[in-house]
Amino acid sequence: MLEYARWKYVLVVVVLLLGLLFALPNFFGEDAALQVARKDHEAITPDGLQSLEAFLNQRGVHHGKSYLDAGRLIVRFANVPDQLAARDAVNEQYAGTYITALSFAPRTPALLRALGLRPMPLGLDLRGGLYLLYQVDVNSAVKQALDGYAQDVRRTLAAANIPLKDVSEVSIDSKNPNGVRIVLPPEADVGAARTALATTLQGLSLTTESLASGSALTAVLTNAQIRERQDYAIQQNITTLRNRVNELGVSEPIVQRQGLDRINVQLPGVQNSAEVKDILGRVATLEFRLEDMQNNAVEAAQTGRVPLGSKLYNHTRFGRPVLLKREIIATGDQLTNATSGQSQEGPSVNVRLDARAGENMLKTTRQNLNKRMAVVLIEKRRETSEVNGQKVSREVTDEQVINDATIRGIFSNNFQITGLGTAEARELALLLRSGSLATGIYEIEERAVGPSLGRENIGKGVTALIVGMAGVFLFMAFYYRAFGLVADLVLLANVVLLTALLSMMRASLSLPGIAGIILTVGMAVDANVLIYERIREELRKGVSPQAAIRAGFDKAFSAIFDSNITTLIAGVVLWVLGSGPIRGFAVVLTFGIATSMFTSLMGSRALLTLMYGGRRKLGQLAIG
């Protein structure tokens, strides 16, 4: 008698059922779809959905079912011309409210979608799109911080009436500047200078030395502080890029940090890289200005008469126009930090300006207590358009008022903006940072795949998968007879489980990933072959069939285990060190080893025990 513990059967069945469930969304295919999002990042309501559907009906555009997904509206279409017609109609009618993006909507039934089950996302090589890699100049971020410290030192010493000879950047035990050196003339009191600078240079390691004439203080940033500056610079750029990518109206964009000082941007479906780069490559700045409270902004917006000395801003984040005075109190390149946090009055944004802007702010707030001050985010970009077949590029400026608050106290370079919600505070801090002097980034890699090439790639990958699998199935059934069919079932289960795992992980599938699946099919056979050859060997020794099956599994185990671990090592190294397509392959390879070990050790044993285990007398095994 062959036996297999009941809990193992249960485990195999449960895992397979779960696998089927998670793999299921991949088998329904996709419809052409239009993704519609609100420009102000608000969620679209069911009412919005109905009115948009009504609009499409009125325009006579045929559309399928639409649904809301994470605040965005997805409308399906039976074919691409309908999809394009709908996009043009929506863009024409709702240019100010909505951003549209062409995308694909999985044909997954609503029930599965409600459970959060989705198909594997396709990589750029399979659906077409644009990949950009940016290098962030992290050293200049540190230099900016040092500039700020040098400025603060000058101001603090002047305020304390301590004479100063020179402040300069130095590199202590490092290739790049990481500290400031403050040279004092002989008449200066070093002790007093140290005391005066204690708050300005808080956290930096400070050393004093005597020079032939006078003395010098050296303040050096710790490695942790340098890393913090660099991370801040990268985070700032990621935020900025994300905000801009969102405006592009791309479905499922990815903006992520890569390694120490890189950012990669993946834009599925994007074809026109010139336009994208115009938007991503914008230069942003901020302006802090006083609000003109003598005049009525709404009236000015209606009549078009703007009072002298003021400027009208219609585009604001709070939905009403404002009039701002022309004088600028501070600009974005003077902003050194903006973080969201908690204050006694609830969520707040802590803003830090440099010394010069701080002085200006002090003067302004002293004279304008209880008046209102606003922040304007200004973005300049190049827009390329085609005029009579010639590419014409011009500079476009977008201005948006991102905050408007009452001045409640006198402050200089360090202040808080309160009266915000938590999400609002976080968003404002991000916007402020995106307008502060950004650390330079430049593009170092670009990869673009056209949509037709993507379709061709996926078609070829799937054909190769089907043909390869069919070949393996036939061969196994031919060579091992009934056992071969068991192996085929196990292989199928393996592909299902692998698909389920990849869908669960939301790992995007690329062409090398498909190659990985195909290879896994080939490799998963190996475990079965090892077991079957072992069973045959035992049978040749004259062992009874059931004992042969048991011995086959037991003796093949160590070989299967060790050989899979070595392949796993290669897979994991590739996963860790590789990027892009290599990583896609490695992920599939690694998961594939896990699923194939499970299916061939537990799955096939359960099946074979079920087939042969119960029979008291077993004459022969159908193992070829």
Place this chain on the structure above:
Amino acid sequence: MEFFSHQTSYPFMATRKVWYSLSAVLMLVALGSFFTRGLNLATDFTGGVSAEVSFPQAANVDAVRAKLVASGFHEPQVQNFGSSRDIAIRLPPEGQQTTAGIRTRLETVLKQIDPAAQLTQLDVVGPQVGNELRVSAIEALFFTLLFIFAYIAFRFHTWRLSFGAILAVLHDPILVLGFFAITQMSFDLAVVAAMLAVIGYSLNDTVVVFDRIRERFETNRRSPPDVVLDQSINQTLSRTIMTKVVTSIVVVALLFLGGPVLKGFSAALLIGIIAGTYSSIYISSAIALDCGLTAEHVFPTVKKAALDHLP
């Protein structure tokens, strides 16, 4: 059905000198062509631009090349790709650090030749990225070998088997490199991934043979090592060949149906699988034997790892 109905007993160990010399010749050819001809490194590693352009009619490759040169592109390589209407363009990296602007320049030139020309694929890789990819590929290779060496030494208790495995495993990617040097097929990132997979698979085979050696040594401590090794290889031979035949079926499907993107990848895998089968049969155990492998090394005390009894 069986290919190997009777237990084979090929004298692999006695003839090992023959296989050593065959491998030595193959290695020499592979390394010789690698050092003399070099690899046709893809844009992934060299930096620069590679683009695919689709024209409505048959494309005039020479005209495109001339036009590119006239527009200030240095040493463009232009050739047909797939069909007469599709061309592939490769440009060496330029001095600048950034890749911005290349697309617009390229599109402008193409539109001048034919307004309906379509840029179907464009890869622009900055020179520093190419350099880094090269370094990380070598790094990946090094760490894979290191970890595997350690794992085998740990599981089989002797460096002799580790050493045999590593030599056999180095043998396979070197042959793949030689193949790419001789054919001058484009050597890109996917090929490196394939080479690392080959290392994994080749080891997979070697380890199965080693596992059998471990088992034979345990039950059969009196037999001389060369007899045990021969028995082990012969007993696992049908499995080795079977698995490779099946894996080759899918790789051949990839090679012929997977399209141009996967051509280099699947070619590297196929060569590697064939080389790996050969090296795990003829090389890895023989090296361990010449390092003086005996039963004592694998089983200092007669005990099997507890792992072997799990399910």
